[in-house]
Amino acid sequence: MPQRVHIARELAEVFKLIAHPDRIRLIEELRTGECDVNTLAEKLNLPPTRLSQHLSLLRTARMVEERRLGRQHLYRLAQPQIAGWITDGLAFVEARAPAALAGELREVRELWS
Amino acid sequence: MPQRVHIARELAEVFKLIAHPDRIRLIEELRTGECDVNTLAEKLNLPPTRLSQHLSLLRTARMVEERRLGRQHLYRLAQPQIAGWITDGLAFVEARAPAALAGELREVRELWS
DNA sequence: TCCATACCTGCAAATATATGCAGATGTTAC
DNA sequence: GTAACATCTGCATATATTTGCAGGTATGGA
Numbered sequence: 001m002p003q004r005v006h007i008a009r010e011l012a013e014v015f016k017l018i019a020h021p022d023r024i025r026l027i028e029e030l031r032t033g034e035c036d037v038n039t040l041a042e043k044l045n046l047p048p049t050r051l052s053q054h055l056s057l058l059r060t061a062r063m064v065e066e067r068r069l070g071r072q073h074l075y076r077l078a079q080p081q082i083a084g085w086i087t088d089g090l091a092f093v094e095a096r097a098p099a100a101l102a103g104e105l106r107e108v109r110e111l112w113s
Numbered sequence: 114m115p116q117r118v119h120i121a122r123e124l125a126e127v128f129k130l131i132a133h134p135d136r137i138r139l140i141e142e143l144r145t146g147e148c149d150v151n152t153l154a155e156k157l158n159l160p161p162t163r164l165s166q167h168l169s170l171l172r173t174a175r176m177v178e179e180r181r182l183g184r185q186h187l188y189r190l191a192q193p194q195i196a197g198w199i200t201d202g203l204a205f206v207e208a209r210a211p212a213a214l215a216g217e218l219r220e221v222r223e224l225w226s
Numbered sequence: 227t228c229c230a231t232a233c234c235t236g237c238a239a240a241t242a243t244a245t246g247c248a249g250a251t252g253t254t255a256c
Numbered sequence: 257g258t259a260a261c262a263t264c265t266g267c268a269t270a271t272a273t274t275t276g277c278a279g280g281t282a283t284g285g286a
Contacts, residue, residue, distance in 0.1 A: 003217040004224065008134040008141075010206045010214065011199065015132035020274085021121040024128075028121075037233060050275070052233060062209055071232050071283045082205055085198075086124065092195055093123045096175055101123070108120045133244085150263060163245070165263060184253045184262050228286085235280070242273070251264070256257100 017061050018086060022046060023054050027063075028112045031083035034067065034076035087112045130174050135159060136167050137199060140176075141225045144196035147180065147189035200225045 018024060025044050029035065037055065041048040055075055058064040063082065067074045077083060090105060131137060138157050142148065150168065154161040168188055171177045176195065180187045190196060203218060 003220050004138060004141075005134065007203070007206065007214070007217055007221045008137040010210065011137050011202055012132050012134045014202055014205050014209070015128050015137075016273090019125050019128035019132045021118065021125045024121040024124050025117060028117075038231095047276085048233075049277080052235090053275080056234075063205070068283090073233060079205060079208055085201055085205070088198055088201070089124055089127055090120070092127050092176070092192060092198070093120065095192055096127070097123065101120070104120055108117055111117065129243090151261095160246080161263070162247080165265090166245080169264075181253095186263060230285085231283080233281085233283105235278105237278090238276095240273100240275080242271100244271075245269085247267090249264105249266085252262090254259100254261080256259080 013061070017058065017063060020054070022050070023058065024086060026051070026054055026058075027077065027083055027086060030064065030075060030077045031080065031112065034074045036069075036072040036074050038072075040075070083112070126174070130171065130176060131199060133167070135163070136171065139164070139167055139171075140190065140196055140199060143177065143188060143190045144193065144225065147187045149182075149185040149187050151185075153188070196225070 018027070022044065026040065029040060029043055035043075037048060037051060041051045044051065055064060055066075059066060059075075062078055064075045065078050067076070087109065090109060093101070094105060131140070135157065139153065142153060142156055148156075150161055150164055153159075154164045157164065168177060168179075172179060172188075175191055177188045178191050180189070200222065203222060206214070207218060
C-alpha cells in the first residue's frame with residue numbers, strides 16, 4: 001500500500017505537468033518533430049517568455065529534450081507517444097460537455113493525429 | 114486554431130481533476146466497482162471529509178456517479194475506462210525516475226490492472 | 227568589439243488548490 | 257422524539273501555480 005501512495009504521487013506529477021492548456025497545445029505541436037522556441041511561440045500565439053517557462057518545466061521533468069543549433073534551442077518530446085496518450089483523454093472530455101463540443105472534438109482529433 | 118485552444122482548455126480540466134495523488138488512488142480503487150465513502154476512506158487511509166471533498170469535485174465534473182443506499186452514498190466511475198487510461202500514464206512515470214521505482218511500478222501495475 | 231538575436235532566470239503579484247475544522251443534512255434505530 | 261451514523265457544505269488558512277516584467281547569458285554577424 002505505501003508503494004501505491006508513492007506511485008500515485010509520481011503519476012499526479014505527470015498529470016500536473018500536462019494539466020495546462022498551453023502545455024497541452026505545446027506537446028501536440030511537438031508531436032510532429034522538433035521545433036525552436038520562437039516558431040512554437042508564433043504557432044501557439046503565446047509570448048516567448050511564457051513558452052520558455054513552460055518548456056523549462058517540461059525540461060526539468062524530462063518530458064522534453066533540448067538541442068542547440070546556433071542560437072536556437074530546438075525542443076522535442078522525450079517520449080513521442082505521450083502526445084497520443086493525451087489525445088486519448090479526449091474521450092473523457094466528451095462526457096463532460098457533450099453536445100456543443102462534438103464538432104470541435106472531431107476537428108481536433110483530426111489535427112492531433 | 115481557436116478550437117484547439119478551447120479543446121485544450123477542456124482537456125486541461127480533465128488532467129487537473131486527475132492530477133492529485135488521493136484522487137488517482139480513489140479512481141483506481143473504484144475501477145473494480147462501486148463503493149461507499151467510509152470504506153473508501155479506510156482503504157485509502159484518508160479522513161472521510163477529505164475524501165468527500167474529492168468526490169464532490171469529481172461528481173461536479175461528472176467523472177463519478179452517486180447512488181444512495183440507506184445512509185450510505187455509493188460512488189462509481191462514470192466511465193470505467195478512465196482507470197485504465199490513467200495507468201497507461203505509468204509509462205511516462207518510468208522516464209522521470211527510472212531505476213529506483215522499477216519494482217514499485219511492477220507491483221502497482223499488477224494491482225491496478 | 228559592438229550589436230542584434232534567441233532564450234533563460236528570478237522575483238513579485240495575482241490566482242487557484244488543498245486542507246482542517248465546525249456545523250448542517252438526511253437516514254436509521256431505539 | 258432522540259441519538260448515532262454517514263456524508264456534505266462553508267469558510268479560513270496554507271500552499272502551489274501562473275503570469276508579467278526586468279535583467280541576464282550565449283551565439284553569430286558587421
